[in-house]
Amino acid sequence: MALAIRRPKVPAGLQRRRETRFAWLLILPTVLFVGVFTAAPIVGSFVLSFFNYSVIAPAHWVGLANYQALLHDSNARAAFGVTFLLTAGIVIAEVVVGLALAVAVQRRMNWARPIFRSAFFVPLLVSGASISIVMSYIFDPQFGVLNYYLHLLGLPQVPWLNSTWGAIATVMIVVTWQQLGFTFIVFSAALGAVPKELIEAARTDGAGGWRIFRKITVPMISPSILFTVTVGVIGTLQLFDQPYVLTHGGPGNATQTVVLDMYQQAFQNLRFGYASSISVILFIVVLIATYLQFRISRKWVFYS
Amino acid sequence: MSQQPAQPALAVTTGHQRPAVARRATALHGRRRAHRPPVRRTAGRVLEIILLSAFAILVVAPIYWALVTSLRTPAQSFTNPPAWIPAHPMWSNYSAVFHSVPFWDFLVNSLLVTGFIVIGQMVTCCLAGYAFARLKFRGREPLFWAVLATMMVPIQATIIPVFLLIKNLGLVNTRTGLILPVIGTAFGTFLMRQYFLQMPRELGEAATVDGATQWQVFHRVYARLAGPPLATLGVLAFAAYWNEFFRPLIFLSAPSKFTLPLGLVTLQGYLGTGSVSVVLAGVILSLIPTLIVFLFAQRRLVEGLTFGSVKG
Numbered sequence: 025m026a027l028a029i030r031r032p033k034v035p036a037g038l039q040r041r042r043e044t045r046f047a048w049l050l051i052l053p054t055v056l057f058v059g060v061f062t063a064a065p066i067v068g069s070f071v072l073s074f075f076n077y078s079v080i081a082p083a084h085w086v087g088l089a090n091y092q093a094l095l096h097d098s099n100a101r102a103a104f105g106v107t108f109l110l111t112a113g114i115v116i117a118e119v120v121v122g123l124a125l126a127v128a129v130q131r132r133m134n135w136a137r138p139i140f141r142s143a144f145f146v147p148l149l150v151s152g153a154s155i156s157i158v159m160s161y162i163f164d165p166q167f168g169v170l171n172y173y174l175h176l177l178g179l180p181q182v183p184w185l186n187s188t189w190g191a192i193a194t195v196m197i198v199v200t201w202q203q204l205g206f207t208f209i210v211f212s213a214a215l216g217a218v219p220k221e222l223i224e225a226a227r228t229d230g231a232g233g234w235r236i237f238r239k240i241t242v243p244m245i246s247p248s249i250l251f252t253v254t255v256g257v258i259g260t261l262q263l264f265d266q267p268y269v270l271t272h273g274g275p276g277n278a279t280q281t282v283v284l285d286m287y288q289q290a291f292q293n294l295r296f297g298y299a300s301s302i303s304v305i306l307f308i309v310v311l312i313a314t315y316l317q318f319r320i321s322r323k324w325v326f327y328s
Numbered sequence: 329m330s331q332q333p334a335q336p337a338l339a340v341t342t343g344h345q346r347p348a349v350a351r352r353a354t355a356l357h358g359r360r361r362a363h364r365p366p367v368r369r370t371a372g373r374v375l376e377i378i379l380l381s382a383f384a385i386l387v388v389a390p391i392y393w394a395l396v397t398s399l400r401t402p403a404q405s406f407t408n409p410p411a412w413i414p415a416h417p418m419w420s421n422y423s424a425v426f427h428s429v430p431f432w433d434f435l436v437n438s439l440l441v442t443g444f445i446v447i448g449q450m451v452t453c454c455l456a457g458y459a460f461a462r463l464k465f466r467g468r469e470p471l472f473w474a475v476l477a478t479m480m481v482p483i484q485a486t487i488i489p490v491f492l493l494i495k496n497l498g499l500v501n502t503r504t505g506l507i508l509p510v511i512g513t514a515f516g517t518f519l520m521r522q523y524f525l526q527m528p529r530e531l532g533e534a535a536t537v538d539g540a541t542q543w544q545v546f547h548r549v550y551a552r553l554a555g556p557p558l559a560t561l562g563v564l565a566f567a568a569y570w571n572e573f574f575r576p577l578i579f580l581s582a583p584s585k586f587t588l589p590l591g592l593v594t595l596q597g598y599l600g601t602g603s604v605s606v607v608l609a610g611v612i613l614s615l616i617p618t619l620i621v622f623l624f625a626q627r628r629l630v631e632g633l634t635f636g637s638v639k640g
Contacts, residue, residue, distance in 0.1 A: 054452045209634060
């Protein structure tokens with residue numbers, strides 16, 4: 025239709041060429057930046073993972089040696105293990121708690137909704153690194169406020185930052201605390217879109233609250249659950265800021281995440297090739313995790 | 329934010345479910361209960377509100393603790409119980425941050441880096457989003473999907489080559505080195521494209537008939553209408569890069585070039601536990617810009633964060 029109007033003025037061929045030229049001009053910055061700083065580096069990471077490179081000396085080809093070393097590197101294996109553990113714990117916690125909060129706030133507190141929303145939302149806006157400074161004081165096993173109050177309540181003090189499980193729990197709590205606002209607003213938006221008639225109808229038929237939640241609410245918001253789980257898994261697999269500041273990966277390597285390990289190998293040990301192989305494996309893990317979630321989701325996600 | 333709570337409230341008052349409305353009113357305003365609703369339900373509701381409030385307080389507590397502790401004397405700052413209500417606020421901690429550390433540098437660096445990234449992303453994404461949505465050209469689809477695919481790439485998977493690239497360009501330890509690599513973004517392009525797709529085609533066609541050039545159609549017609557999505561993009565980019573830690577940690581080594589999160593973490597390292605309150609004052613100061621953005625652009629922020637959740 026557009027062409028029909030334009031045709032009397034400019035020949036169609038010229039018009040098309042002009043539009044192509046104009047379009048390329050507009051997308052050039054994005055294509056250039058994304059190409060140079062994301063697409064090419066991803067190839068670069070793959071290539072570099074077959075070399076030994078320390079910046080100081082020229083790179084030399086080592087074939088699959090980095091990957092073989094990675095396979096036998098107990099430190100790296102521990103890093104992947106703890107990263108999966110943290111990912112599972114954090115994603116389950118943030119989805120379950122976020123959903124519970126969204127349901128509770130949604131139900132009958134119109135007046136208080138903005139207050140609660142702000143409260144749950146604010147941690148999301150804070151730098152993970154800066155807030156981890158605050159958290160490292162709060163969770164300090166000896167002088168921290170948290171253990172102080174646990175003690176007042178007659179509860180045992182927890183060796184938060186200086187024991188394996190304490191450190192893992194601390195990282196989980198801090199990250200969940202930050203991400204809660206995200207799952208909360210996503211679920212709030214989704215719950216608001218569930219047709220009320222559906223729930224009323226079920227109630228008229230005599231269904232109880234939990235049954236309605238299980239059989240109607242959850243299926244209706246299942247796309248949002250998939251979304252939060254996917255975003256959560258991708259994000260948590262790349263966890264870095266919080267463990268770096270809170271524990272530096274310790275005690276020992278209890279909270280040494282994959283990215284922390286990669287960071288140390290590359291920028292402290294100058295093993296760029298080896299570190300690249302870690303990042304390549306992490307990338308593949310992220311891709312597989314995302315693929316699996318979409319695959320499995322076909323069974324339970326409901327699109328109306 | 330202003331509309332969200334108003335609508336359901338309206339639905340309640342005009343709602344068809346009379347008993348529900350009555351129950352709600354009694355629960356909320358503490359008026360005398362009607363005869364029918366059982367005590368258990370009201371008690372349950374009160375319990376629910378109490379639990380929710382307790383949880384909300386718990387969520388906000390760490391930030392509040394940081395605020396009140398930043399107002400204690402450095403000597404007291406690590407003693408318990410915390411001073412939840414500061415009797416003698418030590419505002420001098422805040423000036424100490426500026427005096428004892430290159431806090432001004434951190435602040436200026438953060439503002440410059442974040443500012444340029446935000447503006448850069450808004451410009452590139454607006455242009456590309458428009459082209460992908462509204463212009464016809466060969467290779468559009470494959471190119472769009474190629475750009476979109478980079479959204480899947482975690483930053484850690486590219487950081488080493490990007491660092492080497494930045495190093496070879498002589499941009500290590502510069503603000504430019506932080507800004508340049510993230511000027512183009514797949515997410516922003518996608519976001520802008522979706523908005524341009526929703527805009528009526530007739531607007532551009534009418535302008536073309538009136539003799540507008542392609543640039544004018546974009547610039548005078550569509551870009552003028554792109555304020556809301558651009559604001560969403562800008563607010564998201566601001567929140568992301570103001571808080572960024574990973575890249576600055578790798579790209580910067582001179583404290584005079586540090587951005588706020590990196591500066592504060594470094595500060596914590598060498599000040600030790602002696603001046604917790606000063607470090608916390610710095611943390612609180614670094615929060616202020618994000619809180620301002622939150623106050624004024626909460627709706628945009630929510631919109632941006634939930635973008636994608638609708639489509640599944």
